[in-house]
Amino acid sequence: MAPTPLFDRKLLAARRRRARRIGPATFLMDRAAEDFVDRLAAVLRRFDRAADLGTPTDTVRAALAGNGAISTMIAIGPDVDGDAAEEGALRVVADVEALPFADGTLDLVVSAFALETANDLPGVLIQIRRALKPDGLFIAAMLGGDTLTELRESFAVAESELAGGVSPRVAPFPDLRDMGALLQRAGFALPVADVDRVVVRYTSPLALMADLRRMGAANPLVERRRVPLRRQVLVRMMEFYADRFADPDGRVCASFDIIWLSGWAPHQSQQQPLRPGSAQARLADALGTREISTGEKPG
Secondary structure, three states, rough: OOOOOOOHHHHHHHHHHHHHHOOOOHHHHHHHHHHHHHHHHOOOEEEEEEEEEEEOOOOOHHHHOOOEEEEEEEEEEOOOOOOOOOOOOOOEEOOOOOOOOOOOOEEEEEEEEEEOOOOOHHHHHHHHHEEEEEEEEEEEEEEOOOOOHHHHHHHHHHHHHOOOOOOOOOOOOOHHHHHHHHHOOOOOEEEEEEEEEEEEEOOOOHHHHHHHHHOOOOOOOOOOOOOOOOOHHHHHHHHHHHHHEOOOOOOOOEEEEEEEEEEEEEOOOOOOOOOOOOOOOOOOEEEEEEOOOOOOOOO
C-alpha cells in the first residue's frame, strides 16, 4: 500500500495559478534566475536540449534564453500552458514526478522552487539522472533548511497556548546535508549542494503571509487543518513573532534558505577518485610534520 502523500499537488497547482492572476511576488524567483545564469556561465559549454522542470513562472527560462548556451528549452509542469506567452517555447503538460522522457535524451535539466513539494523526491532525482545524456547537467534551486522557521515557531507557540496542540501550518523543508546524500543515491557524479540564505524584512507577519499567497506557497500539506484559523491564534502568533523576530525598528524578519543542487550524469571523461593507497606523496611531507603511526602516542 502506497504511503499517504505529504503534499496536495493539485491544490498547489491551483494556488500557483491564482498567484499569477493576482500578481506574483517574484523576488526569490528573480534572485534564482540571476544565479542560474551565473552558474551556467561557469560551465562553458552549449546544451542542445534542455528542460525546465516545474518552475512556477517563465522567469528562469527567460533569463537563460539570453545567454545563448541553450538551443531548445522545454517547459514541463502540470499547468505550464498557463504561463505567460513565450515565443517558440515548447511545453509539456506533465506531473514533475512522472517525467515523459526516454533515458538519455536531455543535455540539461533546471528547476526552481518545484522539487521541495515533490512527494517522491528521491524518485524524481533518479528520473532526472536517467533522462540526462551521459555528461548531462542538472541544476536546481529549492527552498529548504530553515526557511520560514520564524513563522513555524510562532504558529507552534500560539496554537500550543490557545488550541491545545500544534497543527502543520508550515510545510517541512529538506535539509542541505540530506539533499547532498540524495544526489549521490540517485547516481549523480560530482554532486554539489550549497545554500543561499535570504532574510527579508516585513512590516508585519501579515505582510509575509500575503507574499506567500502571491508566491502560491500557502500551506500545501495534505494533513493541513481544514477549519478557518481562529482570530485569537492569529493575534497571538503575530505578538510572538514581533517579540521574538523583530528588528529594533519594528520590522519582522523572515528567512528563506535556497538550496542549490547540481550533479552530472556519469561519463568516463569526468574526474574519478583515486584508488586507496595510490597517492604519490605523503600528507606529512606536504604539511612539514612527522607522521605518527597508529597506536603511537604523540610527544
